[in-house]
Amino acid sequence: MNGGDSTPTVPGSGTPRRSDATRGAILTAARERFATDGYERATIRAIAKDANIDPSMVMRYYGNKEGLFVAAVAVDLRLPDMSGADRRREAGRILVEHFLDMWEDNEVLTALLRVGATNRAGAERMQGVLRDQLLPAARQVCPDPEQVPARAALMASQLLGLALTRYVLRMPPAVELTRAEIVAWLAPTIQRYLTAPGP
Amino acid sequence: MNGGDSTPTVPGSGTPRRSDATRGAILTAARERFATDGYERATIRAIAKDANIDPSMVMRYYGNKEGLFVAAVAVDLRLPDMSGADRRREAGRILVEHFLDMWEDNEVLTALLRVGATNRAGAERMQGVLRDQLLPAARQVCPDPEQVPARAALMASQLLGLALTRYVLRMPPAVELTRAEIVAWLAPTIQRYLTAPGP
DNA sequence: TACGTTGGTCAACGAGCGTTGGCCAACATT
DNA sequence: AATGTTGGCCAACGCTCGTTGACCAACGTA
Missing domain, CATH: 1.10.10.60 (Homeodomain-like)
Structure with a gap:
């Protein structure tokens, strides 16, 4: 077949x-x-x-x-190891920089996001990436295991939102952001989503 | 014709x-x-x-x-007026709550996001929404006029990212977030993107 | 009652799609 | 040299799509 x-x-x-x-x-x-x-x-x-x-x-x-x-579209995010207290403290910056690297030279991610938005199979594939790769990374950083899924989802929403506006929709102000600006703005957000005490 | x-x-x-x-x-x-x-x-x-x-x-x-x-898909976000110092201080919460309201009973937004991800005309339409509606709202809150586009883009990345993971990709952990949790986590992010001193 | 306008159906066109199967040339093996 | 296997092209099938134009019924007006 x-x-x-x-x-x-x-x-x-x-x-x-x-x-x-x-x-x-x-x-x-x-x-x-x-x-x-x-x-x-x-x-x-x-x-x-x-x-x-x-x-x-x-x-x-x-x-x-x-x-x-x-x-x-076989996606391997190659997320770096983030156990260890010092790395855990910089998880936000590390993750944002890693994601920018990934998106800029890897059109697989753009393909997956674009297809995931229209196609059910594509959406399930994206869910798999969150579950199998993003969630374990969050588990390394986040203190309370019970909150890991929620925090990983928050992280995904910000990272995928940036990818969406910058690489898929290509909104001009999002495209014109420099790499340094993105890291400076988003790293604290991701860090807070992963490690700040729950609200 | x-x-x-x-x-x-x-x-x-x-x-x-x-x-x-x-x-x-x-x-x-x-x-x-x-x-x-x-x-x-x-x-x-x-x-x-x-x-x-x-x-x-x-x-x-x-x-x-x-x-x-x-x-x-004629999108009118009906963004509330946010001039006035007290409202400006709560812009993050107001915007997040307003967006949740909009997305939950308005399938136009889901349609536009889904089409914008695949279709050039749809993407340009989304850019128009950012330019004509989100950007003026950011202008009401953001202190430095020169930074308005960048800050509006950051806000859009977080809000659209949530919509993407929750309403389009339907990632389970993003769907299971309660409204209160979303507001509690995202409002400070949006507030910071709009009003925090530039990095 | 005759007639133009409006709301609607029906059947078909041409194009593009995913997909299939038959055929042929180049290579590897004996 | 003979033969099986692999890599590749070609032509076509069946289907669905957006789109078109001819035709018909109901209505408002004179």
């Missing part, structure tokens, strides 16, 4: 295929299209044209459009 | 038409579909079926799909 039989799910396992270059080109083109156009308007035909291959190849390698999307 | 000749742009001007009920039903159905499905997947056929009329009626009354969208 899908290409699972002929596609090694673990990269690097087995002999490298002759078609790996094509596979990569498809993924790269897909990320770009999903990031700029969203799920519906990123057509397989356009992605194939960007990758200089036939649309049917996309089907062969990734089964269908959703399979391509799943393969294209 | 569009229905402008037969459609009074100012509601209430001229004699009320017999078709006003149908027009309203179309707009209501359109808002719902745009809010839940986004621009591309909200089909004119589905909207027409919801409104119990023929798809061609939508074309006759609103010209084309984009015209329908423009007519359906």
Whole structure:
């Protein structure tokens, strides 16, 4: 049904295929299209044209459009370790800087946010990122384990809100903020959401 | 080209038409579909079926799909006046509470955010809301006129981020936050973005 | 009662989409 | 050299979409 039989799910396992270059080109083109156009308007035909291959190849390698999307947007936030009292005290700044790094050279995140806003599967995928990556990071910093989900959600709301206004909606005043300004304004917010005593 | 000749742009001007009920039903159905499905997947056929009329009626009354969208999502945030020192001191709380009210009973905002994330016209429309409504509100509260755009953008990032995680992506921990919790956490953030001395 | 205007349905068009299957060339293996 | 496997293209299917234009019924007016 899908290409699972002929596609090694673990990269690097087995002999490298002759078609790996094509596979990569498809993924790269897909990320770009999903990031700029969203799920519906990123057509397989356009992605194939960007990758200089036939649309049917996309089907062969990734089964269908959703399979391509799943393969294209594999998000790993690479959140730094934040245990240790000194790092915990600077968690806000560390996290904001890390997020800016991530968003600026990684169109996967823009693609995921754009698709998550329209597509149910995309939204569930975003929920997974919050649950599996953001929440554990908050757990390292936040004192009360019971408050971790709420605090992680608050952190997500501010970080994703910045990404939304700056990288997706491209609101001019949000685009014109410098990196230093963003860190200076948002770091205390994130720090408070994670470590301040509950209201 | 569009229905402008037969459609009074100012509601209430001229004699009320017999078709006003149908027009309203179309707009209501359109808002719902745009809010839940986004621009591309909200089909004119589905909207027409919801409104119990023929798809061609939508074309006759609103010209084309984009015209329908423009007519359906006319956003007025109804931001309260915030001049006066006492109100300025509570601007954060007032704004957060007002935004929660707006989002909870107004699917237009969800529609606009969802479409803005995928559609260029939608994104420009959101920029217009920031420029014409949020920015003047920030101007009433923020001391330094030169910093108004940056501070309004920060406020927008936090408020839209909450709306995104809670009403669009529906992340469980963000949905489970109570209204009181949101106000308690976000009001100081907004207040700081608007009135705290620049970093 | 005749007639223009308004509100509405119906059937179809052309285009673009995801998807499929058949065919062919290049390579690897024996 | 013969053959199976892999990488790739081409042409088409079936579907849905936005959009159009012809046609019809109800109404207001003269």
